[in-house]
Amino acid sequence: MKCEWVRENIVLQVYGELADDARHELEQHVARCADCAAELKAEQEFHALLAQDRAPDPTPNLLAASRMRLQESLETAVQGSFWTRLPFDPAIWLRQVRFSPALASAILILGFAGGVGTTYRIYGAHTATPGSPSTPSQVPAEASITGIRSVTQQPGSNQIDIKYDTVSTQDTSGSINDQRIQQLLLYAARNNYNSGVRMDSVGLLTQKPEDAHFREALMYALQYDSNPGVRFKAMDGLGPYVKDDTAVRDSLLQALVNDANPGVRTEALRLLEPVKADGSVRGVLMTLAAKDSSQYIKSQARTMLAQLPEID
Amino acid sequence: MAGLDRQPSDRRIDDTMLIREAQRGNRGAFEELVRHYDHAVLRLALHLTGTEQDAQDVYQDAFLKAYKNIGSFRFECSFYTWIYRIVTNLCLDHLRKKTVRKEDAPVVKDASGGEFDLLDQVADVRAGANPERDLMRRQLGARISGALERLTPRERMVFELKHYHGLKLRTVGEILHTTEETAKNTLFRATQKLRGALADMR
Numbered sequence: 001m002k003c004e005w006v007r008e009n010i011v012l013q014v015y016g017e018l019a020d021d022a023r024h025e026l027e028q029h030v031a032r033c034a035d036c037a038a039e040l041k042a043e044q045e046f047h048a049l050l051a052q053d054r055a056p057d058p059t060p061n062l063l064a065a066s067r068m069r070l071q072e073s074l075e076t077a078v079q080g081s082f083w084t085r086l087p088f089d090p091a092i093w094l095r096q097v098r099f100s101p102a103l104a105s106a107i108l109i110l111g112f113a114g115g116v117g118t119t120y121r122i123y124g125a126h127t128a129t130p131g132s133p134s135t136p137s138q139v140p141a142e143a144s145i146t147g148i149r150s151v152t153q154q155p156g157s158n159q160i161d162i163k164y165d166t167v168s169t170q171d172t173s174g175s176i177n178d179q180r181i182q183q184l185l186l187y188a189a190r191n192n193y194n195s196g197v198r199m200d201s202v203g204l205l206t207q208k209p210e211d212a213h214f215r216e217a218l219m220y221a222l223q224y225d226s227n228p229g230v231r232f233k234a235m236d237g238l239g240p241y242v243k244d245d246t247a248v249r250d251s252l253l254q255a256l257v258n259d260a261n262p263g264v265r266t267e268a269l270r271l272l273e274p275v276k277a278d279g280s281v282r283g284v285l286m287t288l289a290a291k292d293s294s295q296y297i298k299s300q301a302r303t304m305l306a307q308l309p310e311i312d
Numbered sequence: 313m314a315g316l317d318r319q320p321s322d323r324r325i326d327d328t329m330l331i332r333e334a335q336r337g338n339r340g341a342f343e344e345l346v347r348h349y350d351h352a353v354l355r356l357a358l359h360l361t362g363t364e365q366d367a368q369d370v371y372q373d374a375f376l377k378a379y380k381n382i383g384s385f386r387f388e389c390s391f392y393t394w395i396y397r398i399v400t401n402l403c404l405d406h407l408r409k410k411t412v413r414k415e416d417a418p419v420v421k422d423a424s425g426g427e428f429d430l431l432d433q434v435a436d437v438r439a440g441a442n443p444e445r446d447l448m449r450r451q452l453g454a455r456i457s458g459a460l461e462r463l464t465p466r467e468r469m470v471f472e473l474k475h476y477h478g479l480k481l482r483t484v485g486e487i488l489h490t491t492e493e494t495a496k497n498t499l500f501r502a503t504q505k506l507r508g509a510l511a512d513m514r
Contacts, residue, residue, distance in 0.1 A: 008500055011499060011500050011503045012481075012496060012499075012500075015474060015475075015481075015499070017474075017480070017481050017496070042507075043503075043507075046503075046506075046507050046510070049452075049510070049513060050456065050475065050506070052449065052452060053449075053452055053453045053456045054476070055355060055356075055358070055359035055472075055476040055477070056355075056358065056359065057351075057355055058351065058354040058355055058358050058364075058367070062354065062358075062364050062367070062368065063350065063351060063354055065368065066350070066354060066367075066368050066371045066372065067346070067347075067350065069368065069372055070346065070371070070372055070375050070376070071343065073372065073376055074339055074342070074343070074376070074379060077376055077379055077380060078380070079337060079379065079380055079382065079383060
């Protein structure tokens, strides 16, 4: 019985599909049973034989030709009917509702409540903001933004212009306190492909580092941005918080130890100077002073350590 | 982090966005979605059908079908599973038809009595620097192809997705509308048959 189970599972073992406990059981058995060990070896050899024959990759020509042919067909292809194109299909919904009267009643009640709530809110909004500035289009949900094209601040004012793409490019403007602008800046700092735009966004975020979200985005940029200029810029906004915010201190320490760019590391070291007596900073400084690859960082770390009072 | 090394979760967000756009009738979004998956789809179709022409037909039919039905995609499974489901169904149809047509194929018997396809003997013009090794590899490929063709279409599909495309059996089960357990049993049967058919190769 045991051998039979092992025989059936050897193929899964070879393909790495066996659960950990089953794999352990199988290995234990194979170590004791010569027949099953031979079977495992045979299966492994067979696997190696088959591995010599790989599924060929389609040639670039074939891929290009297939794409072209598909594009031509898509020109004339028609998508399903209007109803099937809706992500929410009323027909299916009605069918489900028909069989669940309790759910139907609940939805009906919710519908009434929602209707009353919405009316109240619209009325309230109108009366509450008579003098609010005219706001252009609503910012779409983050998921529908495909990229940020540019971020510019108008000279001599606090107006920030942001061009962003959904399906088509859109334009919005407002002050840095504007929630829409903040949302787009945070998105651009993290997600944009264009490092110039990330740089502009991070630059604007450093104007208001007291906002926790902004500071978080700056730390993210310092840690993950591929462009050293953007990482350098992010530190501008973080510097003043090195004393009060331990997360900022940690992210600067991380940059000091791990950043690939010597300029970024040097700046991080400079910004950490006011907190050099802190335990974690002192620890890092000692490591750097002992064995950092950069002579400059090594000597700076030594100097900073020498200025510290001895610990008892 | 911005850049080309996108995380799988980024890809999922991208796909979700593209699917929603495609559902609203945006053809550009659909074409972008196609480019995320079409290399893998074409590779699968090419190996399963065996000819570039048939592979191209499967590719074309699969994505046209996806385009026409994307409105009914409700995010109950990943788009990856959904598109593979369409492709594997088309390939299974192809394999079933091929099994019926097989009697007409230019198959002859070799000296040891084993069947081989005359088309497999056509020289590969891309032969590299070592003709002997190329010849051996071609012979091995031809024998394996022959053995694969003797599997049932479903066994062939499970083996193909697992062995050549490295999918997890759980995913294979989802794609083929069956359980992981059934996929495991099918893989076991397929490898047993293949080992039997290629016993003299070892």
